[in-house]
Amino acid sequence: MKLKSKPKSAFVQPFSCMMLSIITVMGISPLVLAVPGQVSLHSPEQSAQRQPQKIAQASGTDTPERSQILQQVNALYNQGDFKGAEENLRKFIKKFPEDAFGHFQLGNALFQQKKPEDAISSYREAIRLQPKYALAYNAIGMAYASQSRWQEAITEYKKALEINPNYGEALTNFALAMWQTNKKDEALSSLEKALNIFKSQNRGEKVNQVERILKEIKTADEPGVS
Template sequence: MKQRSQMETRLVQPLSCLTLSVITSIGLLSPVTAQEPSPATLACEATLSNAEQKPRPKQVQKLAQFADPQQERSQLIQQANALFGQGDLQGAEENLCQFVKKYSDDAFGHFQLGNVFFRGKKLEAAISAYREAIRIRPQYAVAHNAVGMVYASQNRWSDAIAEYQKALEINRDYGDALTNLALAFWQTNKKDEALASLEKAISIFKKQNRNEKANQVEQLLQRIKNSDDNLS
């Protein structure tokens, strides 16, 4: 479990790095319609169909090489992590689509697939992948935060706020969700709430010895304060 937790932390990092980029390019999509194939499912069907026409043996054809299912799960996630980190979104997507097809009950697999879709700007597919992760693991704060970020990427601030708040109901010390919530508050002219959320996030990051993150949020806090001064 410790190894898996560390793996999740590493894989979440590329997503959390998007947090502050939302500051400069702020805003997602409608809920998945019931009884229809989800956007994630449709995206994976298209991806795997293309992969069959142009096989990628290094990533996709390793599914049958492991006798131990747990070993296979771990290896495939590690492969996806490596591909994602290298910027090979197509390879990571093919790998993860195969993974969730075989291990449909793996919440983290769906979550990481959502990260790949999000990075590839397949926003509806990202949302549905994150939602599937939450369905499997309801107390999945990181996935709620991710849904909020996709909503924020399309300026759906009230929806984003709701998702960040769900994440914080699960984990009140979730500094990244607090930072994202502050950005959403700022965009909806709730500056007092934004400042309070940022101050709490800074305190949490410092307690967690995440000093670089604390410094980034402090800079954001000052920018918001300065923007208020310029308007007065």
């Protein structure tokens, strides 16, 4: 897909959609693969089918009951049964109301059901319980981005990056929001930083995604590109 030349005074939409797929957790060890999404050139439905998401578990806080519920959620999530995952997560939260991770994952399940406001509420609760939850701030940003609420999204991405300046996915999301608000230089700078981070982590798929986005943004204003 080629991008059209960027208007000089209007918001632009250089990508077919802002998709949220799997994010590798950074800065909250030892969680892995927890968030509903990162930027991709595919729809959420396509990504969910191609990359089943796994529910992370925090070592040191597990009980057999906690692990069992999370395993059930994981299975439902991988099957694309986000409503079922939501129901199990609500049961989980009743048993573990102070578990920030449970609220965060409930936000993920709600987001996948296209309920961004409900998702944001769950992410906010996770942050209340764990104030340095960079992933939750990033996820709130993505929920705002899904509604084209770019300035609000930018605010949340900045909060995530204040906690973890090397959070590659937040840098990428921030860059796309900046591009949507006609701040090309800031977008390119953030993408270059994200690219270097992903390269240092040997994350080839993310490197390829960011390189593709960089190429499209850099060529968007070239004469004859449409």
